[in-house]
Amino acid sequence: MSPQYSSRATLSSMPRTTQTLDMTNPCLDGRKRRCGRPSTHDTEELDQYLLEIAAGLFSQHGYAGTSIDQIARKASASKQTLYRRYPSKEALFIAVIMNLTRCLRQAMEETTLHDPLEELRYISRLLLELTLSPQSLGTYRILIADGHRHPSLLRQAITSIGEPFHRAFLKLLTAAEARGQIAPGNADDTTAHLLTGMITGWPLEDSLFGLSPLKTKQEQDDFFDRAWSFFLRAVGGSPHQPAS
Structure with missing residues (x-):
């Protein structure tokens, strides 16, 4: 790797x-x-x-x-x-x-598809870190507070940020399925949404309420590793074995 x-x-x-x-x-x-x-x-x-x-x-x-x-x-x-x-x-x-979001978008653009499942893991971990950053939480709060009054703003955010992220996840899932890294039938929109929801849903919700559920990098790592293991079992994948 x-x-x-x-x-x-x-x-x-x-x-x-x-x-x-x-x-x-x-x-x-x-x-x-x-x-x-x-x-x-x-x-x-x-x-x-x-x-x-x-x-x-x-x-x-x-x-x-x-x-x-x-x-x-x-x-x-x-x-x-x-x-x-x-x-x-x-x-x-x-x-x-x-x-x-420049760093995460750059990482998604530079995926080589040499090991798509591991690249998906890497991008997912970066997404969790970005989601919990104070800057991102501030942006989420603005969109929640003002998005309903400015629907075009919300649509622009989804088009410029949400949809490219989703397409990148779907591309990696498709490549992983083609390589036999996940079971057939799992490279679809639903799986991509479930993965991002599993990785960011609960931490983001609690953070928006000011609860700071994952205060340290170690807590983030432990949460992510467990979520990723759940995901692998669900899609018939195998845990990544670090290169010796």
Whole structure:
């Protein structure tokens, strides 16, 4: 097995080009944004800065309670600077979510299907860690609180985040079935939904109520290992044997 798919791999250990957003304390390595028109070299840093400022305000005030005006003032930028990048507040919020989930989406895109069942295990463990992060919990709370008032926002989040995740799980299940790693008939939408529900359902629900069910990495690992064992038995798979 490649070290890339170690059972102890975490989001923080994965290579990435940008930081994970801190939705409660947005900053950019403690630096303030430079005034004036950014150079080409500074554009990526400015983009990240604006996303972090937006993430912090969305977290503090909710989607409905945050305006482009507020974000621009907090970032010491013009509204035109924001609108050149994001045509609407909805587009900006989706960009915040996309940046938050960048590491997991990258991992899903880079799956080689060399060992699809182990790759599915790796992606599922990353999903649990991402789901329980403070940034993700803040996003879930915003969607729960404001999604019914802004149904297009909820649809955009599902289209941009939920559906790609589901397709990646289904692709890995299909490859695992083709390789004989799981029993025939299990590579379908229902199995993909059951797996993600088993991995994230109870921990997410309790975390949204502030109960912190899995406080440490060891507790997360123990929970995930047991859930994965249940899943393997259900689909007729075999526990992964680490490479010697």
